Amino acid sequence: MGKAHTGDGGAGECMKRKAYERELAKLHCELVKLQDWVRHEGKKVCIVFEGRDGAGKGGAIKAITERVSPRTFRVIALPTPSDREKSQMFLQRYVPHLPAASEVVIFDRSWYNRAGVERVMGFCTERQAENFLLAIPEVEKSMVDSGIILLKYWLEVSQEEQTRRLEARLVDPRKTWKLSPMDLKSYSRWYDYSRARDEMFQRTDTSWAPWRIVRSDDKRRARLNIISDLLSRIPYEQVPRKDIQLPKRDKKHGYEEPDYRLKYIPDIF
Structure with missing residues (x-):
């Protein structure tokens, strides 16, 4: 199993780009090994990212997925629920996206939207939030019992x-699309979100699906720490690869x- 750490500089200084890219390249090699293992062994992995707006979830996910296949690594970012989805059992819209083999x-x-933004912003009732907090540990236990490797990260x-x-x-x-009216409303509710x-x-940090907290003020360190941690928690092994050579072209x-x-595009650059 591959494990890696950065060991670069102190927590008080921002990590330099060259050092970051050097360590990220090493971790990308390990993620490719993980991908091969997941495919070969038919494993199911589910990684949950939560955190406040601007915590760096999107950047961390991009760092994980930029060198692996989107056919193996699928990113799920669900939009606001439709009227039909609002009428369904809460978890119904998430279950179809859980991983299958490989x-x-x-x-x-x-699904933790219910314990966070929905609760704070009044999109669900307190009873609905309470029912969620009561039920989700057992739901996640069922996921783990079914063979899913479940990792939950909160970016702080x-x-x-x-x-x-x-x-x-x-x-x-380049970033204005990331700022929604809901982000602005959420920004003013820091301590409501903290509660x-x-x-x-307290209610969902279990032995079978614990929360792992990531210090994310330094984006580069956060990304490396997340990838290093998830690699250390999945017992992957390098899958033997056959030697590959390019075949001869046809005559x-x-x-x-x-x-x-032929209609080539303009050579502007």
Whole structure:
């Protein structure tokens, strides 16, 4: 089983890009080994990411998935529930996305919306939130008993860093899409979210599906720490690969380039 750690610098200083990219490349190699093992052994892995707006969930997920196959690593980021979904049993919209054999499913926010944003913003009743908190430990036990490797990560960001990141979204055209009206409403409810988070941890941190907390003020360190941790918690092994060589190309056999003009895009760069 592959395990890795960064061991680079102290927690008080931001990690330099070159050091980050060097360590990330090593971890990407291990993620490819994990992917091969999941496919070969028919394993089922489910990774849940939760945290406040701006905590770095999307960046962490991108770091995990950028060098592996989307056919094996599936990212689930569900939109606001439709009227039909609102009428269903709460977990019904999540269950179809759980992993089958040879899949790694990553939830960018999950069923824990009910214990967080829905509860804080009044999208569910207190009774519904309470019923969720009572039921979800046993639901997750059923998932684990079915053979799913379930990992739950909470990205913890400070007030100051969250403010800096959300303000950056206001002025950076590449990030404005990340800032929704709900983000702005949520921003003002820091301590309501803290209370909801604390109760969620207390009620759903179980021996079979524990919460793992990630310090995420330094995005680069957070990403490396998450990947390193998840690799250490899955008992993967390197799957033997056959030596591969490129075959010879076929012969021309009279082929000629077409005489009509192909429509190439402009060479602007």
